[in-house]
Amino acid sequence: MGDNLQGANLLQFLLDSPADEIKTTLEDIHPADILDALEEYEGDAILLLSRFPSDVLAAIIEEAEDEDKGEILDLFPHEQKTEIISEMASDELVDLLETMHPDEASELLHALPEEDAQEVLELMRHDPETAGGIMATEFVAIREQMTVKETLEYLQVYGEEAESLSYLYVLDEDGILKGVIALREIVVSPFDEHIGPMINTNVISVRADMDQEEVSRIFAKYGFNSIPVVDENDKMLGIVTADDVFYVVEEETTEDMEKMAALAHSEKDYLDTGVFGLAKQRIFWLLFLMISATFTGIIIQGYQKELASVVILAAFIPMLMDTGGNAGTQVSTLIIRGMALGEIKLKDYFKVLYKELRVSLIVGIVLAAVNFLRVWIFHHDPPLAFTVSAALLFTVILSKVVGCTLPMIAQKLKIDPALMASPIITTIVDALSLSVYLYLAKTIYINA
Amino acid sequence: MGDNLQGANLLQFLLDSPADEIKTTLEDIHPADILDALEEYEGDAILLLSRFPSDVLAAIIEEAEDEDKGEILDLFPHEQKTEIISEMASDELVDLLETMHPDEASELLHALPEEDAQEVLELMRHDPETAGGIMATEFVAIREQMTVKETLEYLQVYGEEAESLSYLYVLDEDGILKGVIALREIVVSPFDEHIGPMINTNVISVRADMDQEEVSRIFAKYGFNSIPVVDENDKMLGIVTADDVFYVVEEETTEDMEKMAALAHSEKDYLDTGVFGLAKQRIFWLLFLMISATFTGIIIQGYQKELASVVILAAFIPMLMDTGGNAGTQVSTLIIRGMALGEIKLKDYFKVLYKELRVSLIVGIVLAAVNFLRVWIFHHDPPLAFTVSAALLFTVILSKVVGCTLPMIAQKLKIDPALMASPIITTIVDALSLSVYLYLAKTIYINA
The missing domain is CATH 3.10.580.10 (CBS-domain)
Structure with missing residues (x-):
């Protein structure tokens, strides 16, 4: 692909060649490459575009990102706009019109032949996220x-x-x-x-x-x-x-x-989104999860006495929280992806649950054993090692069960399972596993 | 698609119809649907398959999951195997042979005409994950x-x-x-x-x-x-x-x-993977992250005296850890996905960093303000509210910076950026943010 007309090569060609040569050559260039070349151009785009034939301009607008389509069309006077849009495929024209102000869209539509306009209006009646919303009507x-x-x-x-x-x-x-x-x-x-x-x-x-x-x-x-x-x-x-x-x-x-990363949806690419847009995308979920996490804090407050007497107990909180979060993320990701690809269905729930119970038992026992040895060696305190490891085993089992159950419940309730991913699961598992940890610490370790 | 020959309908048809009728009809059925019907069949697959013509069998094998291809072919005697594979497209035959034992593959290849066998051997020389590895040689x-x-x-x-x-x-x-x-x-x-x-x-x-x-x-x-x-x-x-x-x-x-969920790669679908397979996929990363999280525990141990005197400090640890993890996940997901789609490139790093600094300032100040009010109202302790909120602001900024930096460093080092996702970032941010929190608590809150 080295000597092809792409990028800077293509831009140079567009700048240097006479209009008729451009016209012949552009027929062989993919509009995606023309768009790339235009992006590298630092002058006024209309100087280049005005030398392109209408069908190429239509193809360029079809290829452009949704938010740029209207902008490119707006560079041209009204008559030429009509000429360009009459070269566009029906599905692409619908995409373009949907990015515009309704008045402007209807003005453009009126300039089209009656029959074409009717067809486009018909298409616009479909929900844009359905087959009807993305189909073209031109078939043989x-x-x-x-x-x-x-x-x-x-x-x-x-x-x-x-x-x-x-x-x-x-x-x-x-x-x-x-x-x-x-x-x-x-x-x-x-x-x-x-x-x-x-x-x-x-x-x-x-x-x-x-x-x-x-x-x-x-x-x-x-x-x-x-x-x-x-x-x-x-x-x-x-x-x-x-x-x-x-x-x-x-x-x-x-x-x-x-959704799995607790972000609101954004139509725009990251680099094209402003700082406030990015902040808006993130703040709701962060606030929601921050406030939810305070429940875990309240649980800890309930064990102030025990923590004050045996402060070392606090040192295991991060490890328990992180492991619970990670174990939950692993399974929720597998389930959410599996359902998105149609590989896992709702009717498989008990099969999944039984699988996860056994997997979590294996994984939990291995982690608990390693942890037991570590705490024993570094703290010389077998009862402490036992308490932390028992809480860890419980945390792993719990996080696997919650991690496979929540996405499938969401699916059942027709909520997007992707919303039931790592952040929510982590928050729930944290609260439950710290409750169990501190309860075990109190009853087994301190009071024993 | 209601009255089409699919699923149970198709299976019934295959069971009830004479061989010649099956042959004519199968030409109009997509092999993916034939496979679906076979999956519903509880009898011996060979009873059905033996009535299919070789080209349909070839199409079924092409369509099957990699791990099932060899199994289906093995149902047939040697001569018929040769007949079936000679109907397969070159790229699909390569996929099939790559799932087999080399001796078996070479035996099958020898049964093909010399020229075809050469072509397939040529194709097998390409890395299966490259264009050469997935191409077919049959073009006009x-x-x-x-x-x-x-x-x-x-x-x-x-x-x-x-x-x-x-x-x-x-x-x-x-x-x-x-x-x-x-x-x-x-x-x-x-x-x-x-x-x-x-x-x-x-x-x-x-x-x-x-x-x-x-x-x-x-x-x-x-x-x-x-x-x-x-x-x-x-x-x-x-x-x-x-x-x-x-x-x-x-x-x-x-x-x-x-990778983003700290899972080793598995070729098989979730439901087709055994309990030990699933455990193996998860255990390495969980162990690695569990041991890494103990560093955070060591940091907490270093502040045992402070925590023992003001136990309420421990109650804010889960909220700080979760918020740091969530804020880091948000940005690392955006960056990893953006790089995978080619929308974000390495050269954009400073643009991204500058963006994240500003976004995290906005997000961090909002979260810190809400948190300040909450702690003030519930604990009537403005210095405590200030300490926790300052640590929170720092945590958000830090997690955004780490969350955008690690995936891009990985890309630069030619490591898959997806590995630098939520779990690793959470572990790093936890350690750093708890250090800052406890340091602030000691110097501002307790010693002040």
């Missing part, structure tokens, strides 16, 4: 009586506008999806063959109201390039393509990770 | 003098075997990649048009030794269905398809999440 429908050659001739006329040609769709007179045929099957077959027998009638489709995360799971399962979207009567509405979903998977995983 | 190369009709006729003869037909490749006489053309451009053009002018010579390709995570980032950037793989001289070796990479992204993210 064919009739099953066609031969291979007739199909190819049909594509020569009607194929250009389609979002994807990987699959062609067979619909009945009411638009109900009846079959699908892969373009690759057509192009490897003789011209005079009839396509009827090649049609797959066992079509895998998704409902328009299906959540995009579920759609992405179907893509992952089947490895398709695109999937047809239908309404509740199996009427075909559009297609979702794999590259739309690639982005969804990344986005949803990032959201899960944010 | 064309000459630029062809017309659209000639290209289509060529595909009718040579297209069947290709891993993907989304793009056709133009190579020179030495096999050097010179251009690419999308099948969709060909099928929308008139039969007598020459393909020469449609060829894109600005080809985006990947080197065979490129890490698969980097390859997946290129797919995410451009949204291609497939990407050509070349050697250091730009000689074309094969193609990687988007569905191969979809899986890579999931896998790498899961690995990152495991």
Whole structure:
């Protein structure tokens, strides 16, 4: 990829070449690379962009981050805006309009031909996080009586506008999806063959109201390039393509990770977020967890007398808290990720719980044994070693049980399991395990 | 998708129908669905599988989890094994052979035609985690003098075997990649048009030794269905398809999440891992972190006198530790994820640090203020409230600085940044923040 037109090379070319040469060359450059080059440009973007043809500008806006789309379009006068957006795919136009003020969006829509505007309005009625919200309406429908050659001739006329040609769709007179045929099957077959027998009638489709995360799971399962979207009567509405979903998977995983780290969701990249934006993303959960942690403090206060008489007891609090937190994080991460990937289901709960009880027993005994030796060697106090190790074993078992249970309860209650991750579990396990530790210390160690 | 042949429906059909009907219908069923149906079957799998044609069996093995591939193949006698693997795509055959004992793999390879066996051996020489390790060698190369009709006729003869037909490749006489053309451009053009002018010579390709995570980032950037793989001289070796990479992204993210949760990597799904496997995955890090946490205990021991005289000081330890851990987790998660997605680079370190200093000041002051009021109201002790709040502010700032710095240092040292996540950061921040807290308590609160 060394001598390709990318980055600084491409920018230099755009600055140095005459407009007609730019036009021919840009057809071969991916819009993602043009965007990269523009980002390196320190002059006024419009000086470069004004020399680009409308279809390239449309492709650049489609490729840009959501928050930049409107900004790029706004560089152009009204007539040219209409020209650019009429080159955009329906799903991308919807994304663009959704970033705009409603008045501005409606003004742009009115400049489009009536039929196109209607189609876009129809698309905007779907929840943006569903199959309907990310689908494009440009697909190719064919009739099953066609031969291979007739199909190819049909594509020569009607194929250009389609979002994807990987699959062609067979619909009945009411638009109900009846079959699908892969373009690759057509192009490897003789011209005079009839396509009827090649049609797959066992079509895998998704409902328009299906959540995009579920759609992405179907893509992952089947490895398709695109999937047809239908309404509740199996009427075909559009297609979702794999590259739309690639982005969804990344986005949803990032959201899960944010929740697991006690962060509010942010649409923007870290470096593009201001200091106050970042602070806002973090402060709610930190406050909530800080106040929750004071319960643990109250528990400790209840044992002031014991702690005052045997201050060494306080020295084991950090180790118990950290181990409980870590053991809980391990299992909650496995469960949350497993559920997100569809590998662990609610009905597996008792299987998971039984597994965790046995795992925590093994892990807990090993940790307790190591800890017993350590305390014995350094403090020469077997009863103390016993007390701390017993509390540690209890902490490990408890954290594994809480760590696998909370995410699954959340799922059952239709709350995102990712919210039941490390920070909340740590807070709960801390309170419980310190209670047990101090109780054991009081009854076994001090009063014995 | 209600009345489709999936799950229990499909299983019933496979059990009830005559062999020839099964053969025709299976062509229209995705192998992922056949696998799902087989999983529901409680009888002997070979009874069902023996009625399937070899190409369907090959597709099922390709689709199966790595650890099940060999098992399915082993159900068949030797001659049929050869028949099945000769139907498999080169990249999938490599995956299968890599799960087997070398002797068994080499025996199977010898049963293949010499040329195919050579190709597979060639592929196995690549690191399985690179572009070369996941590519398939079946692609279609064309000459630029062809017309659209000639290209289509060529595909009718040579297209069947290709891993993907989304793009056709133009190579020179030495096999050097010179251009690419999308099948969709060909099928929308008139039969007598020459393909020469449609060829894109600005080809985006990947080197065979490129890490698969980097390859997946290129797919995410451009949204291609497939990407050509070349050697250091730009000689074309094969193609990687988007569905191969979809899986890579999931896998790498899961690995990152495991590391961030202090878990060793496991190839198997949670439910498929035994109790000892799960314990092994967790115990090293728990032990390591437990022993590290004892340093914090040693720090507390150093202040035994102060704690014995003012036991209430111990009550704030959990809140300080938890808040430090949570604040550190928030930023390390953002940084690790941002670096994994390529949004944050090493050169951004000082930008990130400056940002975090300001964010932590805002967040820290808010938390400290709330905490000051709480301690004042409940303990009627302003100096205590001041001491705890000052330690809290310090803890938040410190955890944000450590949380952004450690993952970036790891990246710089070519260690996976995901290892520098919550558990390690928590342990470090705990030790530092408790030192500061107890020092402040001693000098400001007790001795004042």
